[in-house]
Amino acid sequence: MVLVTTAIVAAARAGSHPWYGHIGDSLPDYGISLAKALAILILTYLVAGVVAQRFRSGFERGGVPADVSLLFARVSWGVAWALGVMWAFYAVGNDLSPLAALIGVVGLALSLSLQSVLQNLVAGIYLLIERPFAIGDTIAVVGPNGANHEGRVEDVQMRTTHMRSRDNELILMPNAAIFNGVVTNRTAVGGYATRVTVTFSKKTDPEDARHRLSALLEALPSILANPAPNLRVDSVGEASWTGSLSFWVASAGASSDAVWAIGGAFPEATVSPAATA
Template identity: 30%
Template sequence: MNLELSAVWMRMQNLLQSFLVTIPNILIGLLVFVIFLGIARLASNAVSSVAGRAGQPRGIALVFSRIVSWLVLAVGVLVALTVIFPTLTAASLFGALGVSGVAIGFAFKDIFQNLLAGLLILVTRPFRIGDQIVSGDHEGVVEDIQVRATLLRTYDNRRVVIPNSELYTNRVTVNTAYPQRRLSVTVGIGYGDDIAAARALILKTLGGLDGLLTDPAPSVLVKELGDFSVNLDVRFWIDPPIRKEAVEAQDGVLEAIRNALPAAGFDLPFPTQQLLLHDQTEATDGDRTRQREGWPARRNNPQSRQQLQREAQETAQEQPQPDATAS
């Protein structure tokens, strides 16, 4: 069977000729895009410089410089496409973008939401780069506030990427929002100890520690009457309020109090429990028809030890005493 290849060959020649004709347009389009790359870099540096001179935080300057750079690059891509494909006019291109805008909006809804949340975070500044924050189960230092997400470095040197919309809509604790921070530890003393004397000793001990502020001064309050101890809430202030200072301050306070209280005769009680069986308690506790612990009632209730001792005494009193003169 003879195959007619002339039509195929002619089609390939036309495609090759069209490609060769398009090569100059491709080169010019790439050159235009490279020029816009340089313009985008210059615009980004200019925005960063202006934001820095205006006293804006580094995060705001960084994000807005990125946005300007992306806008310039988007214009560069459109111009390069119109150069490479002369039949593609700006009107048709924007018309196609308008038709597909709804689909793009639904597809990139989360990205646009995070972008807007990131801009609002940078404008309202609830926290800044370098702050130590707590968001949900994550705690660490804010390394960067990007357009889509915020980078958090945890204290065990791991990176957590948190979407900006989550940070903007949920609760965030900023530990370094203020120059000073109050910490507290709980210390238990015995019920027989003097609370006022223990308070005075703890305050004296805290006064000799480095890293604690004297204004505001430390304080000691009775927190609760626990099961086996009187719990005292020891409060003190530190500056700066960073994680390292907080951990070291708590460590020093607990160690100093642990050494000072027993040396002065105060008790640091351990948890204790006392278990009593029914025959070791009151007579009514051994009576299952009257007790309230939920035991099933029965008729032959075991007698308690008190009842047994009382009956033994009564029996001993009823027995006749031997006559000493009988012999």
């Protein structure tokens, strides 16, 4: 970053200096100007990092959510660099006209060639501002092009959101896919909607089965009491009937515990898990 910016400052300096007729006379001044610019940019690099870190730690100590603190830290980093680059131009005796023209040309080229990157950048800023989820939340994302992932949010960067799956895999989800997709915040809703298919003998009364199943699930610590478990009869045959038992679990793995508990309490029934909603 420092070397690239120094090259830009040097190019602007060369373009505004009467080199073509007096290159020998101006070479020492040109070297001093480059040294000034390099020193300013190195100082900017150090100050920008310190300022960003102080902003983030200060906001977090004040109780500001981590993702909002991160946004302010990155904005302060960008502002520090913008001020440092302008200071470097002034220090070497250049006005800002060449810099403005260069920024305009580079900005146009980037907007045309890096559209997807810019989309993710803008989406990342919106996610940090609107905060549909926070760092530490568990979310499920159904995005475009078949993107379907679930995990705990570890970081929201400018281009991607980092999620940790249940298998401990690190998922780098483009921010644009999250912004344009359907997001389910598992932490906000408090758990997972689960459905289990149960088949009983026709001798078993559905109402009695409903009460017994509700009492069993309410006794399990991993089952949420609200919404309450609900049993619905789906089909009736000559010797048996089949129903759907809906309930909420605190974590994704708790549904298998519920299936095992139901199978143990009702050995005469057939229990099979359905897809998690």
